[in-house]
Amino acid sequence: MKLFSSPGGTRRALAAVAALATAATLLTAAPAAAALHSASATIGGHPVWAHFTNPTAGRDYTIINELQRLIDGAPAGSTVRGTIHSLSIDSVADALLRAQQRGVTVMVVVDGKNAPSTDPAVATVRLLTNHKFCTNASGGNGCISTSADGDMHTKMFTFTATKDPNGTARSNVTWFGSANLTYATGTDAFNNTITVYGDAALMNGLNANFADMWNRRHYSGNNYYDSASGRGYYQATAADAYASPEGAGETDTIATRLNDLTPNSNCRLRIGMASVTSGRPKVVDVVKAYRAGGCNVWMAVGTDSAGGIAMTRSVYDDLLTAGVAIRRKDDIHNKFFLAYGSYGGTYQYRVYTGSQNWTQDALNENDEIFVKMGPETGTAHPLYDAYYTHFNEAYNTGVTCTKSNYPCR
Secondary structure (H helix, E strand, O other): OOOOOOHHHHHHHHHHHHHHHHHHHHHOOOOHHHHHHEEEEEEOOEEEEEEEEOHHHOOOOHHHHHHHHHHHOOOOOOEEEEEEOOEOOHHHHHHHHHHHHOOOEEEEEEEHHHOOOOOHHHHHHOOOOEEEEEOOOOOOEOOOOOOOOOEEOOOEEEEEEEEOOOOOEEEEEEEEEOOOEOHHHHHOOEEEEEEEEOOHHHHHHHHHHHHHHHOOOOOHHHOOOEOOOOEOEEEOOOEEEEEEOOOOOOOOHHHHHHOOOEOOOOOEEEEEEOOEOOOOHHHHHHHHHHHHOOOEEEEEEOEOOOOOEOEOHHHHHHHHHHOOEEEEOOOEOOEEEEEEEEEOOEEEEEEEEEOOOEOHHHHHOOEEEEEEEOOEOOOOOHHHHHHHHHHHHHHOOOEEOOHHHOOOO
16 A cells, blocks of 8 residues: 555545445455354453354454454544554454544554564554554564563553444443454464453553553563552453563463462363463463362463474473373464362352463563453353353364374374
């Protein structure tokens, strides 16, 4: 797309983009089965919706269509903030531009690797008045991260106002999860996202994280997460969120969130993860402690570029020895933990999600979020049940891993 500097040229470019936006929206119709890929719940008194993609039957636009719906539902005078790790789906960029044209304040930060892209979607984002491509002095692509290997890997949007899937006007809305705004790691992969409506504390916390990314605030030792000061730590009713990077040798945001469950024979842990490396030993220890306490643990893990499981051999052997059931499945891009067990004597159903892979760079190098959803108890637990179904869609058709068949092809 050619960008014009003259006022008339700019108007022509915007009009062309608007026309393309309408066409793009029509092209991204979700498959008929997409209605099965969403669920609603009430967490901490707030409406919550989960959306999933399953590429088994082909490209699945469920999550992309939902994000576009949220953007299109933002009224004039409201504000949309977004963090984009990678972008190639035109219709999302078009929706953001449409929002700006109707009087919505749109602000986005984009991982720096997208800056040289000639993709039309990136060209459209450049038409937004408030956009930034993140880089740091070390040559990395993070906004907060100071690491040369750092990325802005967060997938998050907030809306001061929009509509829920039933058409009801809502305020203080947050959207987050694993899906990128691309085909390869968005529509064509197993992904999950959650939208929380009405939790002002959660939206304000994530907006604080966004502001730090927008302003490229850096911290000594790349140590952004600091629970003592409240930095990178956002407590709310529907969910608590934890932001990376965290300094090397500090705590592990995933391990510290999972260790309040008391494992026993009634406990269940299911893990859907794109990538697992040896760089998170504290997470390995927590999962092994679950197994040692009698908890059943299942993992559905993605595939690497060589066609094997995206898991370091030492972790693979360690977890299998502990009794964890592992299966490899192509096109997993999820990053979630799904737990049922005793928390302080009360049995709860819990979902943990966000953008963090089970890798060292997710903890210490990248801008990321890890989200602990509020608990569900009793006989009704629709959020947990939806994730349970989504997990099984991948796990039940995956390749069973054993020590003798590494890398589990």
